[in-house]
Amino acid sequence: MVRPFAAGIDGASGGVDPAGVVSERRLSDLRGLFRDAAALERAVGEGDEVVYRVVAAPVPEVEGEVPFSVTTIEAGRVGDEFYMTRGHAHPEPQGEVYFGLSGRGVLLMYDGEEVRWVEIRPGVAGYIPPGWAHRTANVGGEPFRFLAVYPGSAGHDYAIVAEGGMGARVVRSAAGYEVVEEPGGAGPAVREYYRRRKKRG
Ligand code: PA5
Ligand code: MN
Numbered sequence: 552m553v554r555p556f557a558a559g560i561d562g563a564s565g566g567v568d569p570a571g572v573v574s575e576r577r578l579s580d581l582r583g584l585f586r587d588a589a590a591l592e593r594a595v596g597e598g599d600e601v602v603y604r605v606v607a608a609p610v611p612e613v614e615g616e617v618p619f620s621v622t623t624i625e626a627g628r629v630g631d632e633f634y635m636t637r638g639h640a641h642p643e644p645q646g647e648v649y650f651g652l653s654g655r656g657v658l659l660m661y662d663g664e665e666v667r668w669v670e671i672r673p674g675v676a677g678y679i680p681p682g683w684a685h686r687t688a689n690v691g692g693e694p695f696r697f698l699a700v701y702p703g704s705a706g707h708d709y710a711i712v713a714e715g716g717m718g719a720r721v722v723r724s725a726a727g728y729e730v731v732e733e734p735g736g737a738g739p740a741v742r743e744y745y746r747r748r749k750k751r752g
Pocket of ligand 2: 701
């Protein structure tokens with residue numbers, strides 16, 4: 552069990568103090584997720600920059616604890632698609648709250664059939680219900696930062712998103728950005744994965 556503590560959350564730098572685990576994802580870590588694979592490989596060859604960084608508070612991911620972390624997604628695109636997180640579902644169907652700190656992003660959610668999305672700005676909280684996979688994209692011209700707070704036993708399933716997608720992509724448009732649903736939808740195995748979780752959630 553963690554002792555009571557306070558953490559400083561720096562919305563301008565994405566810092567958490569005290570910090571626990573810090574992780575970085577580069578373009579090469581996001582292979583297979585962007586639609587334009589050739590553009591991704593070019594960008595990997597041109598420096599393979601960091602797309603996002605997650606700074607976690609020192610709270611373990613175990614039942615009963617409530618971990619929290621700050622994600623910073625840099626501004627950029629691969630082809631027409633905005634820089635984004637890998638995206639995951641919680642194997643234990645539990646919810647999560649995101650709270651905008653700086654910049655502007657889209658929180659994309661998918662339950663195997665339906666796509667929902669909300670815009671996150673400073674002062675805006677986004678709610679991810681149990682059973683919905685989630686991914687964020689930076690749709691602004693500066694780093695997008697948000698605080699995430701979630702149950703410690705939720706877990707992370709990245710494979711279901713890598714294989715089944717998010718049902719939509721966040722792309723550049725004349726208006727700035729749009730969320731474009733993917734034709735076809737997920738296959739039966741992916742739909743069943745989400746159905747099972749929603750029943751339990
Ligand atoms: O708990 C969350 O959902 C977030 O903290 C994410 O883990 C974070 O934004 C990074 O995204 P991903 O875990 O999909 O790489
Ligand atoms: Mn999550």
